[in-house]
Amino acid sequence: MIEQKIRECCVAAVKDLYHQEITPEIIGFERTKKEIEGDFTVVVFPLVRFARKSPEATAAEVGEYLKSNIPWILHYNVIKGFLNLVMKEAFWLDFLEEEAASPNFGTTPDYHQAPVILEYSSPNTNKPLHLGHIRNNLLGNSISLILEANGYHVIKVNLVNDRGIHICKSLVAYMKWSNGETPKSAGIKGDHLVGKYYVLFEKQYKEEIRSLTASGIPEEEAAKSAGLIVEAQEVLRRWEAQDPEIIALWQTMNGWAYEGFADTYKRLGVEFDKTYYESDTYLLGKALVYSGVEREALIRKPDGSIWVDLQDEGLDEKLLMRSDGTSVYMTQDLGTAEQRYNEYHPSRMVYVVGNEQIYHFDVLKRVLRILGKPSGDAIFHLSYGMVELPEGKMKSREGTVVDADDLMEEMYLTAEETTRTLGKVDDFSDKEANLLFETIGLGALKYFILKVDPKKNMLFDPKESIDFNGNTGPFIQYTYARIQSLLRKAADAGSSSFVPRPSSLVTQEREVIKLLYQYPSIVRQAGDELSPALIANYIYDLAKEYNQFYQEVPVLREEDPAVVSFRLELSSITGDVIRKGMKLLGINVPERM
RNA sequence: GGUCCAGUAGCUCAGGGGAUAGAGCAACAGCCUUCUAAGCUGUGGGUCGAAGGUUCGAAUCCUUCCUGGAUCACCA
The missing domain is CATH 1.10.730.10 (Isoleucyl-tRNA Synthetase; Domain 1)
Incomplete structure (x- = not known):
């Protein structure tokens, strides 16, 4: 690499000419601006205090030194403190023949032992993918390819959010209003059909709240007591109790969503080495949390809920387990982080997740550290920005989502x-x-x-x-x-x-x-x-x-x-x-x- | 309110201590008897959100402020 050579030669120049020791990093090195003659430019301002000469004189002396010590340099010119180097044509032609023409040009041979786990996409089974997911998927896919070009072994993982109250909402809506339609009978892509029922639920639910508040019930109470949401909660309980009827429908509708996702992924050109499902992982992490309580690293409140206190670190208290003993997103993420870490011993676990979850990952890393787990230090949250529309954020409720x-x-x-x-x-x-x-x-x-x-x-x-x-x-x-x-x-x-x-x-x-x-x-x-x-x-x-x-x-x-x-x-x-x-x-x- | 991120040409974006701050789009003016005009060339367009500070040098680093966004759930 010529840059390294030139930097080192500058260090030697300062030593020989001015009898001073400098480190290569202080030298400015860049490509020469287009309007100016030259290929590379050394910025000598940082050297003038060692030279005790004007920038021009320093640049000229260093330039002369470089020219006589590096055979690839044809000549140089000096503009203020900028030393512009012109390389011999042979330098460029050698580069073309020996490096650029090689099939491996721009890729590093595989040399990293530990793999990198890269999580991206992470869709929700009750909504089709939208533009925000596109950004996520494209970033994840491209980053995996870039890391591979840099000699990393990348394990691409997807974590599907296939459970929870929101999923139960589409189940309820489907049971009530579908008349048993299927993607085939409706002629609708599977994930879009599921999404249709989720939207329908939200619409009816909102309607119900409106009529309740009209009859004098406060809005907050209406939102909790509306029949639909109560039904959805009941379905969630049945799901957790493995009620066969609910499980069967859940599997059917998720299957539709996956078929739909598969088409979208295929057209987008993204793929995964491994897909995790939250329905399998949501219980992970509980043991971790309990052990944290035993070690008194975490707090159990009188109602039984478990929290981590991060107030000393400038954050708040954060819930890790509900009072009824069920786990939250954080509990699951603690578990999956440990699981992956122990399974693959990765050098890094990169999560491609939107910047609205910065706080979540901050807490996740801190909790793992508090629990004494090294996996926390391996986590890197690649937080990407949102895709906004001219009128602002995409909102599914307002129908401004770009599918x-x-x-x-x-x-x-x-x-x-x-x-x-x-x-x-x-x-x-x-x-x-x-x-x-x-x-x-x-x-x-x-x-x-x-x-x-x-x-x-x-x-x-x-x-x-x-x-x-x-x-x-x-x-x-x-x-x-x-x-x-x-x-x-x-x-x-x-x-x-x-x-x-x-x-x-x-x-x-x-x-x-x-x-x-x-x-x-x-x-x-x-x-x-x-x-x-x-x-x-x-x-x-x-x-x-x-x-x-x-x-x-x-x-x-x-x-x-x-x-x-x-x-x-x-x-x-x-x-x-x-x-x-x-x-x-x-x-x-x-x-x- | 606390924390975090962003503010660069009319618009979308580069540049993240170094030279006169760059592209594209949009506008205008040129270039196809010759390798693909989805291209090339040129013109106009900027107090780099504001003010201080550090530095030989600041769009870039620090402080304060302004504006916009995110986040601080027994949601994910």
Whole structure:
């Protein structure tokens, strides 16, 4: 890595020239800005106090030292405290031949012993997936691929929320009003059918509360005493008592939901190594909590409920077990964390969960620590921001939820319309064309979501369809398809595979190579920060740079066959990096579009 | 009220101690007899929420304030 070499050489320069010891980290090292001549820039301001000279003089002396000690440096220039280094072309050409052309470029060989457990998706069986889940799933899927590229063994797990009072609500509604309809008889996707009954319950429940309050009952009391909610609670009791009738219906309706989810996951392109169900895990953690009481790390209140007191740590008291001895979400999460930790001995357990649960994970880690469990330190909550609509947060009650299946279908249709209008598929078979629409539509959606920093909230306006021009998935896909078109034409013309070295590089070639050089460090950084956005923005920069090259520099039209051959090679490598980078985002690229 | 996150061009987003703050969209003006115009080039557009502070240097770090959001359930 040239950066390390240059940093070390700067340390040596300060030692030899100024007889001072410095550490490599204090040196500023970056890519040279585009308008200025140079490939890499050393910021020497931090060195001037050791040199006791002006920034310009320091930069010049260090520059001279670097040039005579690092053979790859051709020359340098100094602007204020910025030492701009120009590398020899051989440096870039060696890089292309020896690194970029390698199939493993940008991936680290498998070297991490302990796996990483990555939990994401975590749907609720009474609601179909919506845009928020899409972000979650795309992030989880992409992060798993990025971690794998960085040499980690990733175990992707899904924890399905398939029990609880909310699930019982859809059961009650179904028993009352369905007349036994099924996804098949209703012609509705399973998860949507279940969701329909959940919504119906909420609607009727609200109606019931309204009529109760109209007859003079306070709202709070009405919400508790309404017949529907009482029924749902009764169903929950029967469920916990394993009532065969309830269990059977519960299994049937959950089965419908899973069939629906499976379709959505498939179209989104996400998958899991293991699926956990809360109905299996909700009792886990109780023993942990009891042992915590015995060790007096937790508090049992007179009514029997168990709490953890985090007030010394600046938080509140938090319930861990109800007074009737039943467990809450936290109890279960304590249990599953321990279970996974003991099963896989992971180096990290990453949870892709929305930022509304920051407090939950904070408490979870603290409680595990209080209980003396090391699993708490392995937990990392990847908290991502919400997807907001122009009018604010998505609310299922107000019908402002953007459904995942609908959105994917819309993207497909928009892709089809745009593509047909442009006349791009006139010579495609139906099958090829449909595949292309899916690739472009889903590519646009995925890129749109993944290009923004996971931590930040993002805005989605359903009225404005996701763009296909500019900083978008289709733009990148188009660039890739263009490259493949060039390569096909060249292959047809029978150009040789021998790639001679060009006598010199034009600016556009050099800029593309410099960006290619960044790729491995971007992949590493994306792995360190668990941020697909870094890959997305990088691939965009690369595609944009390549397009400029493509537009301004002849490839096949070039007369010198050696230059043609080199430019094809550069194009081919760029195409490979675009494909690999997009793959890390879970986005496919088409050979033609 | 406590805690946490965010505020950068009209809009959506990059940049998270270094040079004159960048892209895309939208607007306007160019570029297809030549490798795919889902492209390329150019123009306009900014007191980086505000004020202080640290620093040779601050959009970036610290403090306070303003605005928006999240969260603080015997929900998950």
